[in-house]
Amino acid sequence: MALQRYREQFDHIQRSMPEVPLAMGPDDDGHPLYEKGVVLARSGEEARAVEDTVRAHFTETRGLLPDHVRRDGPDGGRTGVTRIRVGAPDLGDDVVPHALGALRAAEERHGRRLVSRNHVVHIAVNACPGDEPVPIARSAAPNPAAAGTGHDPATAVRVLVVDTGLVHDHHAYPLLAHTTGDTQAAETDGGVLRQYVGHGTFIAGILAAVAPNTDITVRGTLNDAGAVLESEFGARLFEAVEGAGWPDVISLSAGSPAPGLHGLLGLDAFMRELREQRTLLVAAAGNNGSDVPFWPAAYSALPEYADSVVSVGALRSDGEGPACFSNHGRWVRVFAPGERLTSALTGFGTPVPYLYQHSTYDDCRYGFDYSCTCQYPRHTGALSEARESTGGKPDQVMFDGFAQWSGTSFATPVAAGLVAALMTSERERDPRTAGARLLADATHRTDVRGAKVRALRPPTWRPVPVTAPALPA
Known part of the structure; x- marks a missing residue:
């Protein structure tokens, strides 16, 4: 029952961001909202490592061409993060969980987190519903x-x-x-x-x-x-x-x-x-x-x-x-x-x-x-x-x-x-x-x-x- 209002707000936020396809996280994951088909990585060497790892994973497991994985815009400048597009039409609605899974072994080798979802940050009565005035x-x-x-x-x-x-x-x-x-x-x-x-x-x-x-x-x-x-x-x-x-x-x-x-x-x-x-x-x-x-x-x-x-x-x-x-x-x-x-x-x-x-x-x-x-x-x-x-x-x-x-x-x-x-x-x-x-x-x-x-x-x-x-x- 608690998710009903959350889904209502998800639809409301998606309408306000029509150019950004959004996904809703699993019920046991705190209900995060995030951008479909995109992950974030630190700019520079780590972003290149993420690209290479995801490209190799999808090429090997799903037969995709390398250009399905690419930078989505310039490096993050002051924030130091890079958007990396991992989506492709062949992969269905959302491939972010697959990309994250492919990087777990690489993160263990590096001893630190390399990648994350591109979450939607929202006011704390919005997709995190309290009530209305x-x-x-x-x-x-x-x-x-x-x-x-x-x-x-x-x-x-x-x-x-x-x-x-x-x-x-x-x-x-x-x-x-x-x-x-x-x-x-x-x-x-x-x-x-x-x-x-x-x-x-x-x-x-x-x-x-x-x-x-x-x-x-x-x-x-x-x-x-x-x-x-x-x-x-x-x-x-x-x-x-x-x-x-x-x-x-x-x-x-x-x-x-x-x-x-x-x-x-x-x-x-x-x-x-x-x-x-x-x-x-x-x-x-x-x-x-x-x-x-x-x-x-x-x-x-x-x-x-x-x-x-x-x-x-x-x-x-x-x-x-x-x-x-x-x-x-x-x-x-x-x-x-x-x-x-x-x-x-x-x-x-x-x-x-x-x-x-x-x-x-x-x-x-x-x-x-x-x-x-x-x-x-x-x-x-x-x-x-x-x-x-x-x-x-x-x-x-x-x-x-x-x-x-x-x-x-x-x-x-x-x-x-x-x-x-x-x-x-x-x-x-x-x-x-x-x-x-x-x-x-x-x-x-x-x-x-x-x-x-x-x-x-x-x-x-x-x-x-x-x-x-x-x-x-």
Whole structure:
């Protein structure tokens, strides 16, 4: 049952990237999305070794001509990766698993990974589904509520949000009055709010509430349906940080699942550069309810990145345990509130309609027994097969400023905001020192699949009872 929504989102992302044929990974592989017929290798000698090995394998086992395996574009430049096309019409839909299998022996000889899929990196409510936003009255208070400290440009902590862009009316929300960055591309389609518009704005609103003394910049790196190929993502991250210099904190609510503890080949160069900076990366653990590592959050489990990356899972709305959708495992370092948070979305100037894209379930799709966002608020979605089979119409709501939303996407800015708030209160200039102290001083623990894990609970966050709320009219 959990895969239904994932398949709906796969179709949505494929439509947004029509020129890129995509494949969906096996169920036991964390559900990665990746480009068909293409693998990634480090540029130079390793890329040549990959080409030669795959070409020899396919020629010997499938009788293909050598030119079926070729470089697909120039070497990767700053990111240091090369796309290698391994597909051929004779091989059917997707030959990437065959190519990867052919390289296992070569990798063992070299003693390192040589090749990987070209994953789709996506925002952590997208192909890694949390839920969809719910309208909240403008008279409601944000949750977490705004902390007491104000904004001082001379001492403000610099936070970069890499996500979808800001909605056009975000400045109407006082906490975002001084937020800068890219605007959201194409907010509506036929007058109806597009899926995941406002995601970056919602995150910025949470950050500003937890840590008002921040200069927040939002980069619309993931404006295209919240998804980008791994081969492009590293370069986009470099562009995001180099526009105005490396920030104190990066809040990143995106990634891709990939088993093992190798990371994403397309991010190697960026992550090595991050390690040499003073910037702290706070990254979402993902929403597949899985222990398969979600990257780049899972870099926090690697010793060389222990001080530069913090991975964040989501607590359920009453704070008494993990949210049903949250990824988990030893690579998730801390949990923070991430279910039914309230922040700015859009519609502050003029209310805007939204059609739900996914239907809720009768039971939690991850098998939990509390009233989670899988079930409530009830709605019928436009992409869901159940709607098509029953002839039901998708539910429509109006957004008028605030929304309630769930996902590790939103636990992430809570944690990033707490790092920034500690920097302000303690006059700490090193974000990594602040991050380490925040984790060391965390007194709360929550039980996650039998393990006691650190839990952060901001002083202005209010627990929300896990009962079935009513969907606003």
